[in-house]
Amino acid sequence: MYQKLMFTMLLGIITSCNSASFKGVNGDRAPLGADADATPSINPPSNNDLLPEISDFNESPIEVDDSDFVPPSPDEDSDDDQDLEETTDENDGSDDLTNPTDDEELEMEDNGETCNLSIPEDGSHDLVRNGSFERNPLNAGQKWDIFESREVPGWRVSWTEESKRSYEDGEVCGGLNPKLEIQAYETASATFGKQFVELDSDCGGPENCLLYRGNEHTNIRISQKLDLVKGQSYQFSFFFRKRRLSLTEDERTLEVRFAEHSFSIDLNGPSTGHYQGSLASYDLTEVDNHWFEFKAVLEVESDLRKVKFWETGKPDSFGAYLDKVSVLPMVSDCGCDGAVAVRRYKPGQFNVSETEMEARQILSNALEISSDELFDDLDPSTSRENYNFVSLGFRGAMILQLDYPSIEGQKIRIYETSFNRSYEQYKEQAKIFVKQRRRSSETWQAIGEVFHDGELVLPAGTQFIKIKDTSPLDHSTDGYDVDGVQCVI
Numbered sequence: 001m002y003q004k005l006m007f008t009m010l011l012g013i014i015t016s017c018n019s020a021s022f023k024g025v026n027g028d029r030a031p032l033g034a035d036a037d038a039t040p041s042i043n044p045p046s047n048n049d050l051l052p053e054i055s056d057f058n059e060s061p062i063e064v065d066d067s068d069f070v071p072p073s074p075d076e077d078s079d080d081d082q083d084l085e086e087t088t089d090e091n092d093g094s095d096d097l098t099n100p101t102d103d104e105e106l107e108m109e110d111n112g113e114t115c116n117l118s119i120p121e122d123g124s125h126d127l128v129r130n131g132s133f134e135r136n137p138l139n140a141g142q143k144w145d146i147f148e149s150r151e152v153p154g155w156r157v158s159w160t161e162e163s164k165r166s167y168e169d170g171e172v173c174g175g176l177n178p179k180l181e182i183q184a185y186e187t188a189s190a191t192f193g194k195q196f197v198e199l200d201s202d203c204g205g206p207e208n209c210l211l212y213r214g215n216e217h218t219n220i221r222i223s224q225k226l227d228l229v230k231g232q233s234y235q236f237s238f239f240f241r242k243r244r245l246s247l248t249e250d251e252r253t254l255e256v257r258f259a260e261h262s263f264s265i266d267l268n269g270p271s272t273g274h275y276q277g278s279l280a281s282y283d284l285t286e287v288d289n290h291w292f293e294f295k296a297v298l299e300v301e302s303d304l305r306k307v308k309f310w311e312t313g314k315p316d317s318f319g320a321y322l323d324k325v326s327v328l329p330m331v332s333d334c335g336c337d338g339a340v341a342v343r344r345y346k347p348g349q350f351n352v353s354e355t356e357m358e359a360r361q362i363l364s365n366a367l368e369i370s371s372d373e374l375f376d377d378l379d380p381s382t383s384r385e386n387y388n389f390v391s392l393g394f395r396g397a398m399i400l401q402l403d404y405p406s407i408e409g410q411k412i413r414i415y416e417t418s419f420n421r422s423y424e425q426y427k428e429q430a431k432i433f434v435k436q437r438r439r440s441s442e443t444w445q446a447i448g449e450v451f452h453d454g455e456l457v458l459p460a461g462t463q464f465i466k467i468k469d470t471s472p473l474d475h476s477t478d479g480y481d482v483d484g485v486q487c488v489i
Contacts (some may be wrong), residue, residue: 039060078346115334119235119297123328124461125405127226127234128307129154129439132192133323138184144198146179146205154439155222163315166217173203178220180204181407183321189289191239192324197222198243199254199311200319216317221310226327227401227438228259228305229340235328236307237288237295241321242267252313254320256294258327260302265294266314267320291323297330329463335407336458339367339400339465339485343438348396348469351477360391366398366482382419389417391478392430397468400436400485406458412465416452423451427475432456433466455488 071086135153138145149157155179159172172178181201190196201218228234236258253276263277265284275284275294282296307327342363350357356405365388392398406412410433418426429451433444444466448456468477 011012081321111398115332117233117330117332120331121326123326125329125436125463126332127228127327127329127437127439128224128255128325132190132323133182133195133197134193136182136195138182138195141208143185144180144181144183144202144206145201147158148177148179150178154224156224158221158223160219160221160310160312160315162312163217163219166315170422172218173216177204179205180220180222188241188321189291190323191287191291191293196239196241196321196323198319198321199309200243200315200317202317217315218317219311219313219315219319221308222322223306223308225306227331227341227343228327229401229403230300230303232403233297233299233330234258235295235297235330237293237310237328238325239291239293239323241289241291241323243318243321252311252320254322255308255310257306257310258298259300259304259306265292265470267311291321330404332404333407334404335410335489336402336404336463338403338487338489340403341401342366342390342398343401343464344397344399345390346397347391348393348479350391350393350479355383357391357478359387360389360478360481362387363390366390366400367484387417389481389483392467392469392480392482394471394473394476394479395469396479398482400465400467400482401438402463402465402485402487404463405436406460406462406487408460409489410460411455411457411488412447412458412462413455413486414450414453414467415486416450416454417481417483418452427450428452428471428480429469430467430480431470434459434462434467435464435466436461438464458487 126142130153133152135150136145136147147157149155156467157178159178161170166172179201181198182195183198184190186196188196199220199222201220203216238256240254242252254265254267256263256265261279263275263279266274266276268274275282277300279296281292285293285295287293307325309322309325343362345361347357347361350360352360390398412432414430414432416428416430419426429449431446431449433446435442435444445459447458448454449470450456463483467480467482471479
């Protein structure tokens with residue numbers, strides 16, 4: 001009788017551990033008998049969400065500067081600013097910035113014309129992918145679950161150094177891959193959609209919670225690389241909430257990095273949300289149900305292009321909540337001026353020597369164009385060191401980012417180098433595609449074909465241009481040559 005009773009009690013505990021609501025929203029574990037009938041299961045995204053973003057070319061491209069967009073192995077850390085990941089240097093060089101509020105505008109000079117910069121109200125150009133964490137939908141009735149980086153579109157997940165130091169061997173959760181905890185508790189009510197994330201995650205999830213109970217030191221860091229342009233300003237915003245509202249001495253902080261800007265938000269005390277940093281201007285507002293919104297307009301003055309969040313303090317699987325991360329680029333009422341960055345390059349076939357090919361693949365040459373170069377071409381005797389173009393190669397392709405989204409009526413002017421030969425002598429041509437946001441489910445829209453130099457009408461809101469070589473294979477040696485891209489009215 002005693003053995004039967006113990007078996008029944010153990011079975012009840014295991015069933016409750018597997019229930020969807022084992023974790024209480026305010027930090028205390030829910031009663032062991034709660035939601036015992038729920039049967040949660042991990043819902044990975046579709047295969048399309050797990051694939052690297054190679055559909056830009058329908059073939060495997062060479063990455064230009066998105067080396068960590070394909071989810072790395074658990075032990076790999078290829079961050080280009082790794083030494084800054086878990087620091088909160090208050091002297092970040094942002095003291096001299098003038099950041100407008102939502103109601104203010106910046107002004108810029110564009111060929112003698114004054115252009116106004118503003119934040120798009122509709123959010124159509126948001127650079128953050130999966131910013132509200134809805135791409136891993138939980139089952140009906142399920143309150144939380146955990147997901148590895150490869151399962152979470154847009155975000156990379158890693159254990160913090162603080163979590164690693166909590167284990168004698170440095171192996172978090174016995175060496176398990178870091179996981180992002182996604183929650184859907186009604187009592188915490190997501191600020192956008194139905195789900196949000198917790199930055200102090202979990203080892204085993206609702207399926208295996210008894211294996212690690214009492215030994216979970218699981219602070220995580222999440223990061224995402226964005227299409228930021230040096231010298232431009234962005235509205236950066238997110239919502240956060242302290243989990244354990246009842247604790248007044250929790251000694252936790254939410255650490256945030258956007259490009260070169262870093263700051264902290266104090267999560268201690270009954271009234272959380274104290275900013276710590278050196279930004280010149282920001283808004284921090286309590287909105288509803290203990291959620292706060294942070295918002296600032298920040299200028300990017302470096303080549304760093306990531307947004308990162310992590311929590312410091314006691315790693316115990318009860319951490320800060322995060323939701324609705326957003327980065328909106330400023331838009332100009334003058335529209336775009338030209339291409340400012342090469343985002344991807346996939347060279348095709350070349351019928352030239354390796355030395356000659358290298359001279360034709362210096363990517364910055366696709367961006368350089370001055371007023372005295374307009375529609376000018378290179379002399380056939382031009383030496384390699386004076387080349388000012390990038391060759392695509394036969395069926396090669398390139399993605400360029402414009403400085404600002406285009407406006408109604410703008411055209412794109414593409415300059416091509418054919419060493420002063422006519423099209424009949426040197427048949428080089430390319431098909432042009434456009435897109436508003438590169439990292440989105442939006443498909444590339446074909447707008448036409450150019451033969452040597454050419455102009456095409458841009459749909460309003462365009463910020464990415466894909467140029468794909470379509471040259472006849474018997475009339476060229478290196479395919480279409482991109483000398484520069486300019487926006488014109």
